[in-house]
Structure formats: C-alpha cells, structure tokens
Amino acid sequence: MWKLANIVPLPRVTHPKECKDYRPVSILCVLGKMFEKIVHAQVCEFLLQNNLFTSCQSGFRPKHSTLTALLKVTDDIRSGIDQRLLTLLVLLDLSKAFDCVHHDLLLSKLSYLGFSVSAVAWFRSYLSNRMHRVSINTTDVSDWANIITGVPQGSVLGPLLFLIYLFDLPEVLSNCSYHMYADDIQLYVNFPINDFSSQLNVISKNINNVITTVVTII
Numbered sequence: 001m002w003k004l005a006n007i008v009p010l011p012r013v014t015h016p017k018e019c020k021d022y023r024p025v026s027i028l029c030v031l032g033k034m035f036e037k038i039v040h041a042q043v044c045e046f047l048l049q050n051n052l053f054t055s056c057q058s059g060f061r062p063k064h065s066t067l068t069a070l071l072k073v074t075d076d077i078r079s080g081i082d083q084r085l086l087t088l089l090v091l092l093d094l095s096k097a098f099d100c101v102h103h104d105l106l107l108s109k110l111s112y113l114g115f116s117v118s119a120v121a122w123f124r125s126y127l128s129n130r131m132h133r134v135s136i137n138t139t140d141v142s143d144w145a146n147i148i149t150g151v152p153q154g155s156v157l158g159p160l161l162f163l164i165y166l167f168d169l170p171e172v173l174s175n176c177s178y179h180m181y182a183d184d185i186q187l188y189v190n191f192p193i194n195d196f197s198s199q200l201n202v203i204s205k206n207i208n209n210v211i212t213t214v215v216t217i218i
Contacts, residue, residue: 002032005132026154036156054170059182060159069181080190088203089188097183098162099150103127106165172209175202
C-alpha cells in the first residue's frame with residue numbers, strides 16, 4: 001500500500017481544456033510519508049556531515065530557499081556592476097526532470113557517495129514495484145500503471161533524491177558562476193563589454209555541456 005499513488009489532476013487555469021491545463025498531484029499513504037521523513041532526516045545528516053551538498057544548491061536543503069538563491073545571484077550581479085562589468089545570465093529549467101530519474105544510475109551514485117550496501121538496497125526496494133493511477137473521484141479511476149523511472153511525485157524523499165542525482169552536474173561547468181534550485185539552473189558570467197564575444201562562447205559551451213550531461217543521465 002505504501003507504494004501505491006492516486007494521482008488527482010488539479011486545474012492550473014480557470015477553464016481547463018487539455019491535459020496540460022492540469023497539475024497532477026499524487027496522494028500517497030500517510031504512514032509511508034511519515035517513515036520517509038525519518039529517512040530524509042538521516043540522509044540529510046549524512047550529506048551535511050560529509051559535505052556532499054554543492055554549496056550552490058538552494059533547493060530542498062536545510063536553511064536554504066528561493067531567498068538564498070535570489071540573494072546569491074543578485075549579489076554577484078551587483079558586485080559586477082560595482083566593478084563596471086556586464087553580466088550574461090542564462091536560466092535553465094529541466095522539463096519533467098523528477099519523472100526522468102534513472103533508478104539504476106541513482107543507486108550507483110548513492111554507492112559512489114558512500115551510502116552503505118544495506119542503505120542502497122533499501123532505496124532499491126523503495127523505488128521498485130511502485131504503481132499509480134489517475135483518480136477523478138471515487139468511481140472514475142484508471143487502471144494501475146507501473147512506475148519504472150523517476151522519483152515518487154508528492155513524496156518526502158523525491159526532491160532530495162533528485163538533488164543526489166544531479167550532485168555531479170557542476171563538474172561539467174567551467175569558467176562561469178552557477179546556482180541551482182532543484183531542477184532550475186542559473187549560469188552567469190561577469191565581464192567587461194569588450195569581452196562579450198568570448199564570454200558568449202563560454203556560456204554557450206557550458207549550456208551544451210549541461211544539455212549533453214542531462215540527456216545522458218535522464
């Protein structure tokens with residue numbers, strides 16, 4: 001029962017007409033989510049003690065939020081202004097990223113980060129054999145469908161597992177600043193105006209690196 005999810009579509013607009021006009025919300029077992037909170041606290045403690053969070057990730061971390069992300073980026077831009085530098089900023093948003101997490105690759109990254117064999121086995125069990133269905137009301141429901149990729153939508157652990165999944169993305173970035181909030185990525189550089197062409201090439205190269213990396217792992 002802990003691995004079953006009823007998806008309730010909530011309208012995004014006043015008069016929805018297409019599937020894209022609805023936001024899917026997964027209703028999960030309450031006891032399962034309570035247990036996830038215990039696991040979440042233990043995983044966060046392990047990541048913090050071993051300094052495994054990238055310093056430029058503000059999403060779903062203790063004492064980090066949209067506010068810290070905004071302050072970091074705007075402060076870097078203002079610092080550039082003080083030095084009479086321009087800022088080139090590119091905003092990336094990974095489409096349906098949480099639904100595209102490859103389970104085996106996520107488990108491999110957990111092992112790489114030092115999670116014990118038993119912990120990785122628990123996460124393998126947590127991710128496997130999950131099912132969901134769409135529920136309009138108590139009578140109009142779809143058939144159950146297997147979930148073979150992605151972190152459980154609406155879960156407590158899902159966002160944290162996604163951060164772990166992308167923990168090594170900054171390794172493909174070079175010669176630019178960045179900040180991440182969940183699946184949103186900001187790439188930016190400060191530069192004098194006569195260096196625009198070369199800095200444009202730097203940003204373009206990093207965008208291509210991100211695209212190549214994300215396509216490979218998602």
